Amino acid sequence: MAGTYSDETTVEEPQTDNGLLTDRRVKWFGIAVAGLFTSAVLYLLYRILTDFVDYELMQAVFPRFVDAYVLVLQIFIISSVLSLIAGTLVGLGRVSRTRFTRSIATGYVEFFRGTPLLFQLFIIYLGIPAFWRSSPQPFPIENWSFAAAVIGLTLNHAAYSGEAIKGGITAVPDGQMEAARSLGMSYIDSMREVILPQAARNALAALGNDQVILVKDTSLLTVIAVREIMSVFRNVNSNTFDAWTPIVLVALAYLAITLPLGKIVRYLERRSAWGEGHE
Amino acid sequence: MSNVPAVEFDGVDKYFGETHVLKDIDLEIEEQEVVVIIGPSGSGKSTLLRCVNRLEEIQDGEIRIQGTAITDPDVDVNRLRQRIGMVFQSFNLFPHKTALENVTLAPTKVRGVPKSEATEQGRDLLEEVGLGDQAESYPNQLSGGQQQRVAIARALAMDPSVMLFDEVTSALDPELVGEVLGVMRTLADEGMTMLVVTHEMGFAREVGDRIVLMADGNVIETGPPEEFFQNPETDRAKQFLSRVN
Ligand SMILES: Nc1ncnc2c1ncn2[C@@H]1O[C@H](COP(=O)(O)OP(=O)(O)OP(=O)(O)O)[C@@H](O)[C@H]1O
Ligand SMILES: [Mg+2]
Numbered sequence: 475m476a477g478t479y480s481d482e483t484t485v486e487e488p489q490t491d492n493g494l495l496t497d498r499r500v501k502w503f504g505i506a507v508a509g510l511f512t513s514a515v516l517y518l519l520y521r522i523l524t525d526f527v528d529y530e531l532m533q534a535v536f537p538r539f540v541d542a543y544v545l546v547l548q549i550f551i552i553s554s555v556l557s558l559i560a561g562t563l564v565g566l567g568r569v570s571r572t573r574f575t576r577s578i579a580t581g582y583v584e585f586f587r588g589t590p591l592l593f594q595l596f597i598i599y600l601g602i603p604a605f606w607r608s609s610p611q612p613f614p615i616e617n618w619s620f621a622a623a624v625i626g627l628t629l630n631h632a633a634y635s636g637e638a639i640k641g642g643i644t645a646v647p648d649g650q651m652e653a654a655r656s657l658g659m660s661y662i663d664s665m666r667e668v669i670l671p672q673a674a675r676n677a678l679a680a681l682g683n684d685q686v687i688l689v690k691d692t693s694l695l696t697v698i699a700v701r702e703i704m705s706v707f708r709n710v711n712s713n714t715f716d717a718w719t720p721i722v723l724v725a726l727a728y729l730a731i732t733l734p735l736g737k738i739v740r741y742l743e744r745r746s747a748w749g750e751g752h753e
Numbered sequence: 754m755s756n757v758p759a760v761e762f763d764g765v766d767k768y769f770g771e772t773h774v775l776k777d778i779d780l781e782i783e784e785q786e787v788v789v790i791i792g793p794s795g796s797g798k799s800t801l802l803r804c805v806n807r808l809e810e811i812q813d814g815e816i817r818i819q820g821t822a823i824t825d826p827d828v829d830v831n832r833l834r835q836r837i838g839m840v841f842q843s844f845n846l847f848p849h850k851t852a853l854e855n856v857t858l859a860p861t862k863v864r865g866v867p868k869s870e871a872t873e874q875g876r877d878l879l880e881e882v883g884l885g886d887q888a889e890s891y892p893n894q895l896s897g898g899q900q901q902r903v904a905i906a907r908a909l910a911m912d913p914s915v916m917l918f919d920e921v922t923s924a925l926d927p928e929l930v931g932e933v934l935g936v937m938r939t940l941a942d943e944g945m946t947m948l949v950v951t952h953e954m955g956f957a958r959e960v961g962d963r964i965v966l967m968a969d970g971n972v973i974e975t976g977p978p979e980e981f982f983q984n985p986e987t988d989r990a991k992q993f994l995s996r997v998n
Contacts (some may be wrong), residue, residue, distance in 0.1 A: 582863035622943055652902075653845035657859035657911055667862060671849045748849050749891025 564636025642677030838908030898929030
């Protein structure tokens with residue numbers, strides 16, 4: 475693929491005196507380190523899987539991890555979609571030509587990036603039901619931890635994706651908006667049809683990063699009583715004193731979300747090559 | 754022609770902050786007339802064009818399109834712009850859309866033209882600018898000259914009554930200039946009203962009905978090409994022509 479720095483293209487030994495760090499030595503050093511690392515990991519994995527993992531226990535607790543996995547996946551997918559929608563609005567607010575709108579969007583971003591997610595989760599989980607405390611009606615939402623989790627993650631990550639989208643919009647040349655407007659398209663049509671698709675491509679790497687962080691942020695949800703993956707881990711571990719069996723299951727559960735996510739991001743990258751790539 | 758002018762500048766003033774960029778401009782462009790605007794860098798040529806479709810707002814005076822003031826409160830700026838095609842020096846094609854999609858986007862989104870109809874019209878327009886075989890290409894798969902011709906087709910798709918060209922060949926390799934000027938010449942022959950900012954004096958002379966020389970935000974001299982190029986009246990014009998020739 476174009477764009478990667480392949481060793482093959484370097485021309486012989488360099489003329490300049492790099493002392494010990496000749497290109498060839500750097501290359502072999504890299505191979506050696508990677509090799510050592512791989513051997514160590516494989517050895518540990520082998521020891522763990524043969525000596526430490528209790529397969530009976532694994533079978534016994536597996537359904538609980540599956541439940542947690544499904545729950546986390548649900549929360550992730552809903553929060554992901556909502557935070558991307560809200561993030562687009564935040565990004566649009568950040569580039570608005572109206573000062574009021576711009577400052578509100580900025581304030582939003584400052585708050586949600588400037589305070590811990592843990593704290594924000596508590597504000598929602600504990601703070602919102604407090605409004606009902608003095609009223610005769612009971613708090614109407616049944617599965618409040620789930621809803622609070624989605625709201626908290628959405629609000630928090632809307633700030634991050636909003637900044638990414640703002641950066642993506644700013645990177646689109648002014649001429650694009652001018653061309654769209656000069657055809658008689660409205661501001662919002664121009665944004666939707668011309669600017670945002672390009673902004674999304676510009677922001678794709680940053681958005682993908684943030685989505686991975688969103689997955690990992692679900693591990694905080696245990697504090698608002700969501701039975702997510704890490705809470706099952708702690709539970710199993712404190713009941714059985716087994717460490718490696720639940721650790722392996724946790725790793726599998728998270729990777730079963732983040733690896734496909736990475737694939738989706740790369741697919742979108744390829745799809746937005748717009749005639750540039752080789753495909 | 755005794756009709757209402759296609760475009761009319763009436764005492765137009767434009768400022769960028771403190772800078773006075775257009776100074777009391779009076780200018781009339783008749784229907785089907787090709788007016789070529791020339792002048793040194795920074796004289797206000799681009800600004801003059803950009804005021805016509807309100808990419809820039811004027812501070813004083815009035816610009817009228819077919820008799821209607823563009824700043825009239827009843828005028829919807831998006832409607833206004835549909836009647837005015839603009840082509841830019843830097844093409845500004847939409848990179849995420851194919852040549853055909855570039856051409857059909859505005860008709861479908863703004864006019865609500867059905868997709869099949871817009872596609873048919875788009876193919877015809879690409880055919881007209883000599884790019885019938887490049888409909889599915891993305892802008893970055895096209896040469897500069899091809900991109901600029903797509904940009905012209907895109908502007909024409911809205912069926913404008915006036916076309917604005919701002920140095921549309923300045924970013925092109927010399928060997929690609931001809932194909933774009935050729936399309937513009939055809940358009941002029943077909944009776945399109947055109948305001949053309951260019952450094953191509955050959956084109957100005959052959960295709961222009963009238964030359965307008967600008968300097969420092971003023972219209973210095975205006976006249977038919979033969980007279981303007983053979984016998985310029987003002988010293989500024991003589992000076993400018995001696996520098997470009
Ligand atoms: N957005 C802007 N903000 C401030 N000043 C501007 C802006 N656009 C143009 N100007 C100034 O207005 C004057 C006229 O600019 P304009 O681009 O219209 O000139 P031009 O005749 O098109 O020049 P060129 O041949 O270089 O394209 C210049 O002094 C320029 O610096
Ligand atoms: Mg200019």
